[in-house]
Amino acid sequence: MKIRLPGRILMKMLTTLVSKPATNTNPYDATNIPSKYRGRIVYDSSTCIGCGICMRDCPTKSLRVENIGTKENKKFIMHYSLGRCIFCCQCVDSCPKKSLSQTRDFLLATTDSSDLEEIMR
Secondary structure, three states: OOOOOOHHHHHHHHHHHHOOOOOOOOOOOOOOOOOOOOOOEEEOOOOOOOOOHHHHHOOOOOEEEEEOOOOOOOOEEEEEEOOOOOOOOHHHHHOOOOOEEEOOOOOOOOOOHHHHEEEEO
């Protein structure tokens, strides 16, 4: 049995072999990320007053602020669950002291679920 390739398929094969790929080589390529892109959340404990507005406004409850200091010397840490976060940045918008900010990080995939739980100091 002789298999014949029609002319159109053969022509398409030859043109795709010599043309540029349709996809980019992300993450090796520089990607243009918009300036208002909502990425990973960053916490600044030096300005945090522990009011808990960020926890209350988070729709997925992915933030938890904990006081690790004394009543006189307050120090706060934040437990951040990256796996639950939907990157709405409502916590960033509602923080009165601007202790939370958003980055433009988008390469957050992992195969280990323990990488998705983070304690920010």
